[in-house]
Amino acid sequence: MSCYESIFRDALFAGQVGLVTGGGSGIGRCIAHEMARLGAHVVLVGRTVEKLERVAAEIAEDGGSASWWACDIRDEAGVKAMVAEIVAAHGRVDMLVNNAGGQYPSPLAHLSKKGWEAVVATNLTGGFLMAREVFEQSMQTFSRREHRAQGRPGPAIVNIIADMWRGMPGMAHSGAARAGMQNLTMTAAVEWARFGIRVNAVAPGWIASAGMETYDEPMKTTITHLHKSVPLKRLGTESEVSAAVCFLLSPAAAFMTGQTLSVDGGAPLYPNQFPIPAHSNSLAFNGFHRATTPAFLSAHLQSPEDADQT
Numbered sequence: 001m002s003c004y005e006s007i008f009r010d011a012l013f014a015g016q017v018g019l020v021t022g023g024g025s026g027i028g029r030c031i032a033h034e035m036a037r038l039g040a041h042v043v044l045v046g047r048t049v050e051k052l053e054r055v056a057a058e059i060a061e062d063g064g065s066a067s068w069w070a071c072d073i074r075d076e077a078g079v080k081a082m083v084a085e086i087v088a089a090h091g092r093v094d095m096l097v098n099n100a101g102g103q104y105p106s107p108l109a110h111l112s113k114k115g116w117e118a119v120v121a122t123n124l125t126g127g128f129l130m131a132r133e134v135f136e137q138s139m140q141t142f143s144r145r146e147h148r149a150q151g152r153p154g155p156a157i158v159n160i161i162a163d164m165w166r167g168m169p170g171m172a173h174s175g176a177a178r179a180g181m182q183n184l185t186m187t188a189a190v191e192w193a194r195f196g197i198r199v200n201a202v203a204p205g206w207i208a209s210a211g212m213e214t215y216d217e218p219m220k221t222t223i224t225h226l227h228k229s230v231p232l233k234r235l236g237t238e239s240e241v242s243a244a245v246c247f248l249l250s251p252a253a254a255f256m257t258g259q260t261l262s263v264d265g266g267a268p269l270y271p272n273q274f275p276i277p278a279h280s281n282s283l284a285f286n287g288f289h290r291a292t293t294p295a296f297l298s299a300h301l302q303s304p305e306d307a308d309q310t
Ligand SMILES: CCCCCCC/C=C/C(=O)SCCNC(=O)CCNC(=O)[C@H](O)C(C)(C)COP(=O)(O)OP(=O)(O)OC[C@H]1O[C@@H](n2cnc3c(N)ncnc32)[C@H](O)[C@@H]1OP(=O)(O)O
Pocket: 101, 102, 103, 104, 105, 106, 112, 114, 115, 116, 118, 119, 122, 162, 163, 164, 204, 205, 206, 209, 211, 212, 214, 267, 268
């Protein structure tokens, strides 16, 4: 009996083969556990062998089925070879979760070209390479007619992006890459729909994942205050992201493609951290314009440049 308690029904993914990039830690590890709990054979992909081995062993101890493949998703030849080996070993890929990713905080003006390229390659190019190879090699293995004859759709793909709807100040490289991934999700969804392939994305907000541990102390201190800016007043959990991913992979989402599900506690809806008064009529925001602004608030409508000139 697995120790992972999924919200979904037993054997939902029985007999399916799923790839999870970044499956050696954090959100990817959690997704891999849930997919295995639901009956899939899970292939964990990442760069660090020890992490992959550990998670594969955890899944096996839980009664699930997992294997792993060490690969940098930015390495085109490596990705091609890996997908070929996995298709050869398992006959197909039914599910791909493009979860591997990461970035480091930096002001935009201080980003080096090398750092920009490292993050864009990790969060955009790598996901593209994985999706393209899974598509190409699945199509080579099973023609569309064979897929239909077996009553089986093509692989379902879920791309993990991030809450970048208002830009990503402090992480510009990642915001640009994730926005690219969201756009790629829509294009792939349309181009590959005729093959029965669905492509969707999940955009996590602030998640209390193991990945947060990779940041330095100042960043960790910032993270401890982030819940205040989330309407649900807490960080999300790895399993809340995993549930959204498993929903999109499942037949429950059979008529969904090209979509992005946000798992963010409402954060992008209320970014300014203004404390909501206990009684919502205690401050009127209508007509928030210079001409009608109470005198005590006028100073707050001035930019520093305006103030210098007065
Ligand atoms: C309202 C909600 C908003 C949602 C916000 C979303 C919050 C997201 C949270 C998370 O994603 S959680 C954690 C996910 N995990 C990570 O981020 C992992 C940690 N990050 C990394 O491993 C790196 O950032 C990386 C660039 C993604 C790794 O790529 P690579 O292995 O190729 O990098 P390196 O070889 O280490 O470096 C290449 C190049 O990049 C620059 N650089 C890398 N790290 C830093 C840094 N900490 N500070 C400054 N510059 C960095 C640098 O130019 C490196 O080149 P060299 O200087 O080493 O020659």
